[in-house]
Amino acid sequence: MPTASYIPVEVVDTTNLSEADWLNHRRAGIGGSDAAAVMGVSPFTTTRDLYYDKRGIHPALPDGANWVAKRVGHALEDLVADIFVVKTGLKVFQIKKMFRHPLHEFMLADVDYFVELPGGKRAILECKTANYNTQYKWQDGAVPLNYELQGRHYMAVMNIDTVFFACLFGNNEGEFVYRKVERDHDQEADLIEQEQFFWEEYVQKGVEPPYTESGDLVLDSIKRHYGEADADAPAVHLSSFFALKLEAYLAFSEQKSALAKQLRELENAMKQAYAPVADVMGTSCAAVCKCGGTEYTVTFKPSCRTAIGKDKLERLKLLHPEIHEEYAETTESRRFAVVRKNM
Numbered sequence: 001m002p003t004a005s006y007i008p009v010e011v012v013d014t015t016n017l018s019e020a021d022w023l024n025h026r027r028a029g030i031g032g033s034d035a036a037a038v039m040g041v042s043p044f045t046t047t048r049d050l051y052y053d054k055r056g057i058h059p060a061l062p063d064g065a066n067w068v069a070k071r072v073g074h075a076l077e078d079l080v081a082d083i084f085v086v087k088t089g090l091k092v093f094q095i096k097k098m099f100r101h102p103l104h105e106f107m108l109a110d111v112d113y114f115v116e117l118p119g120g121k122r123a124i125l126e127c128k129t130a131n132y133n134t135q136y137k138w139q140d141g142a143v144p145l146n147y148e149l150q151g152r153h154y155m156a157v158m159n160i161d162t163v164f165f166a167c168l169f170g171n172n173e174g175e176f177v178y179r180k181v182e183r184d185h186d187q188e189a190d191l192i193e194q195e196q197f198f199w200e201e202y203v204q205k206g207v208e209p210p211y212t213e214s215g216d217l218v219l220d221s222i223k224r225h226y227g228e229a230d231a232d233a234p235a236v237h238l239s240s241f242f243a244l245k246l247e248a249y250l251a252f253s254e255q256k257s258a259l260a261k262q263l264r265e266l267e268n269a270m271k272q273a274y275a276p277v278a279d280v281m282g283t284s285c286a287a288v289c290k291c292g293g294t295e296y297t298v299t300f301k302p303s304c305r306t307a308i309g310k311d312k313l314e315r316l317k318l319l320h321p322e323i324h325e326e327y328a329e330t331t332e333s334r335r336f337a338v339v340r341k342n343m
Contacts, residue, residue, distance in 0.1 A: 005159065006102050006103065006159050007102065007159070008099040008100065008101060008102065008109065008157055008158050008159065009099060009100040009101075009102050010097050010098075010099060010100075011025060011097070011098040011099060011100045011108065012025055012097065012098050013096060013097050014096045014097060014098055014110065015096045022098075022110075025098055025108075026098075026108065026110075027053065027054050027056060028108070029100065029105070029106045029107060029108040029199070030054075030106055030107055030108060030153075030195050030198070030199060031108045031109070031110060031153075032108075032109055032110070032111075032150040032151070032153040032154045032157075033150055034050055034153075035146075035149040035150050035152070035153040035191060035195065036145065036146035036149045036150065037049065037050040038050065038194055038195050038198045039149060039191070039194055040212045040213060041145055041146060041149070042146050042213075043146060043217075044146075045217075045221075046211060046213045046217055046218060046221045047198070047202075047209045047210075047211075047212065047213070048208060048209055048210075048211055048221055048225075049221050049224075049225075050198075051198075051202050051203060051208060051209050052225065054199075054203045055203060055206065059224040059225050060224070060225060060226055060227030060228075061223065061224045061227055061228070062224075063224070069129075072129055073128065073129045076127075076129050076168060077112055077127040079168070080127035080128065080129065080166050080167070080168050080176075081112070081113050081125060081127050081166070083166065083168065083173055083176050084125060084127070084164065084166040084178055086173070087173070087176070087178060088164075088178070090115050090116065090117070091115070091116040092113045092114065092115050092116070092125055093113065093114055093116070094112075094113055094114070095111070095114060098110045099111075099157055099158060100157070101156065101157045104156075104192055104195075104196065106195065106196065106199040106200075107153065107156065107157050107192070107195060108157065109153070109154045109157035109158055111124055111125075111126075111154055111158065112124075112125060112126050112127045113125035113126075113127065115162075115164060117162070121161075121162075122160055123160060123161075123162035123163060123164055124151065124154050124155065124158065124160055124162070124163040124164065125163075125164045125165075125166060126147065126150065126151060126154075126163065126164070126165050126166070127166050127167075128147065128165060128166065128167040128168070129167065129168050129169075130167055130168075130169055131169070132169045132170055132175065134169070135169055135175075135177075138167060138177050138179070141179060142179075143165050143179045143181060147165055148181060149191065151163035151165065151181050152181075152183070152184070152187060152188055152191055153191060153195075155183045155188070156188050156191070156192060160183075161182060161183040162180065162181070162182055162183070163180075163181050163183075164178055164179065164180055164181075165178065165179045165181070166178040277298060277300075278300060281298070281300055284300070285299060285300055285301045285302070286298065286299055286300070287300070
């Protein structure tokens, strides 16, 4: 149900605020870009990472996020807003201040732009840039969930009923979309409840939230927090609680092996099926087959990849160590394995 009228509280003027001071203010509460992480649906960060940030716990390794994409997104905000104005005819403006919800003081908002609507009302405009290949996330009027939650957070803090999202995928206005999302007080109440729980039960009490996100995201978070592997560190003794996790891992591993065997058999069967066709084609990269009312178009195109073989790489390291040192990159990956032994 609709919330009573209220006015957001001004926290700080951000016009000349340094990035360090701005980050410190953000750590004093939950911002719109934090909402998806609180809800466990962020594609970029875990709830545990957000907890570390709010508690001022710095990771052992630097954030592996694409800093170029972040810089580009920030640099093109004004352009995205300009395209939105051209497309809609609406007027936009900025208020360079950070705001706080007057009732839920842990909720902060630092809005990109505001929109003047007919009749004197205001809306929020969030400006985004994205990779061209992510356009599918915006199909059929959709808004990526992490952005939608950010907008709902801002509507709650600012007591505004409409948020627009504008996203640029390329370098022309044909690669631009905008979406309109209206306030939903039931969804807003759920979001506020989750944010309040995260803030009061985890951040304020200093309790680490559990990992609930996808495996890759969690493992990246663990590596970033603890740092590189230490081969000399003593073995960790796990409690019996983890036996269930290890048994689950072994069961999944067996399923994966069985599926991998099936996949190899299917791939071999496919090759046996098309081998006679390849034999007839010879060096040709295309073929056509007509049978009754059906026509089959076949392509058998080569793909080339240039790489330095392991033996030649060793020779390069031996004969030209300075070149090897300049271009070789070392990355760490860790292989998890479990061996079961009945006692």
